[in-house]
Amino acid sequence: MVQQWEEDLKDWVAGWDAVRGTEVPPQNVVAWNGEVPSKEGLVLVCAEDQAVMVRGAVNVKEKDVLSRDILMTGAVQELDRGLSFPGESGMFDAPMGDVTRFEVDEWGKPIAHSTLSVQDEVAYMGPLLADASVERDPAEVLDPLVSSMANEAFLADAERMYTVVPEDEVPARESQGWERAAVVLRLG
The missing domain is CATH 3.40.630.30 (Gcn5-related N-acetyltransferase (GNAT))
Known part of the structure; x- marks a missing residue:
């Protein structure tokens, strides 16, 4: 089942990039779909109950999780x-x-x-x-x-x-x- 944040992904990421400013390159943000893309500078977004599974998949790809933040909505x-x-x-x-x-x-x-x-x-x-x-x-x-x-x-x-x-x-x-x-x- 697709969550509202996934449906809104393109728009909230565009807003996130706009808030960060033009001097910073746009982020490569993707929703977790079961695979870790091989792209550099990736930001993966997943449901909270998937975070441990995603970390395991990231480790298998020999990548590091540089930070863990929370997407909030209202x-x-x-x-x-x-x-x-x-x-x-x-x-x-x-x-x-x-x-x-x-x-x-x-x-x-x-x-x-x-x-x-x-x-x-x-x-x-x-x-x-x-x-x-x-x-x-x-x-x-x-x-x-x-x-x-x-x-x-x-x-x-x-x-x-x-x-x-x-x-x-x-x-x-x-x-x-x-x-x-x-x-x-x-x-x-």
């Missing part, structure tokens, strides 16, 4: 929770070609940012970055930032959002309404 309407920013914080967005940069400022100083790329019915959100020097729970600004970006994705007619995060960021994303969709393995 319905745009579920991620848009109408959250507001704390205190004197406000958000600004700037279209930049295939992506829009979102920045949260407080008293004129940037305290958090991310990027969003919309491809048809799919939006891809880049990494969420918060200023570590600000003494507050990062969720106070990052959760409303995700909510605002989901609202923008909704206005652009996207139905689903995706993001790729390291395993240690999964709990913070789940608290924002994201769900695990798949495992992303970068091969070397």
Whole structure:
């Protein structure tokens, strides 16, 4: 049975590449189909219950898994929770070609940012970055930032959002309404 992330693969990968920028070559991302292609610089995406089997197949091909991340997804309407920013914080967005940069400022100083790329019915959100020097729970600004970006994705007619995060960021994303969709393995 094909999962939604597989149907959306071309679009969320295009968004992922757009968020990464033009100075970085496009990624070679494929869904696990039972075989490890011999291509260099491959990114394999598989269901979580297949990750151990995929690692075994990668080892047989004498390749290395350079990193293991998690593909997260959420319905745009579920991620848009109408959250507001704390205190004197406000958000600004700037279209930049295939992506829009979102920045949260407080008293004129940037305290958090991310990027969003919309491809048809799919939006891809880049990494969420918060200023570590600000003494507050990062969720106070990052959760409303995700909510605002989901609202923008909704206005652009996207139905689903995706993001790729390291395993240690999964709990913070789940608290924002994201769900695990798949495992992303970068091969070397």
